[in-house]
Amino acid sequence: MKKTENKALNVVEQHGQASLSPGQKIFNALLRKLETERQLLAAWQETIPLHQQYYANQYQPLMRSYHALLAQLVRLLDNAYSAKGLSRHDQEKISHIICSVGAAIIGDSDAADLKRIYRMHGGADVDAAEEQQEDFAESGQEPDSGLHASAEHQREHARAAKRKKSAKAAAREAKQQEELHKASQSVREVYRKLASALHPDRELDPLEHARKTALMQRVNIAYDKKDLLGLLELQLEIEQIDQSRINSLSERQLQHYSKVLSEQSAELRDEIAGMEAEFRMRFNLGLQEAMSPLLAMRHLKSAAKGIQQNIHVLKNDLLAFEDIKNIKAWLKSYHI
DSSP states (O other): OOOOOOOOOOOOOOTTOOSOOHHHHHHHHHHHHHHHHHHHHHHHHHHHHHHHHHIIIIIHHHHHHHHHHHHHHHHHHHHHTTOTTOOHHHHHHHHHHHHHHHHHHGGGOOOHHHHHHHHHTTOOOHHHHHHHHHHHHHHTOOSOHHHHHHHHHHHHHHHHHHHTOOHHHHHHHHHHHHHHHHHHHHHHHHHHHHHHHHOGGGOOSHHHHHHHHHHHHHHHHHHHTTOHHHHHHHHHHTTSSOHHHHHTOOHHHHHHHHHHHHHHHHHHHHHHHHHHHHHHHHTTOOTTSOOOHHHHHHHHHHHHHHHHHHHHHHHHHHHHTTSHHHHHHHHHTOOO
């Protein structure tokens, strides 16, 4: 069979048809929705490795350089703390700056002097906090057993409610299971038609055998993933179906197809949400921040640019702070 050009898979209004039926409209809407979700998933799959590469090769080295300069600032201010001419209020400001800066960099540094300086100016005992966390991890204890008990109570309540299903709920569930079964049969039917047309073992021509083998691999992948849209697109690609065939799908077929497509859409959304959640967790991004593949790279590059600017400013400050007069002048504008 000759391969067709890529065509959009959707129902179109036929000549003399007033408008698409409700089932046809739902089917088309689901196809558009799935295509959008496919594109978003593909964008995340493309962006995440690029983001990780930029983060490792560009952002992290800049952050290490910035933290090294901040460590210099902490040591410089600690040395200046006892300098003549500084008031008690100036010293309080220095301690506040050291604790604020130290809290941000102390975990990334093994320098014992930084931890000593941090504690001396009122910072928490970092080593003790780390040991406490390790003790919790080794003991397997949870910080709040009350929350755990409450969660277990809620789960037991849910299980009890599930056991008390009404006859009406049971009937509704049975109907849903029947619809799922019919929808699954629809996917299997499309698969069988494709397999019948594309099975390479029945092909004697070497080139056609290779073509059908490649197509059959795509069919099997789509079927394993219950990807009805992918299977229908393959039918369209090999001209097993055409526009008139799509337009003539019965309302029952459309209903079954739409059921499968809805589930496929939900699975795609879950996959996208999972990737986004893992991405946010890995790079410490809050849920309140708008996020997309495009924004992810834009935010990272903007953050890297901001760090470069901070490095430039901090280098100049460190040079200026070699003179205690400049430190005193700077402290005047610093407010705790």
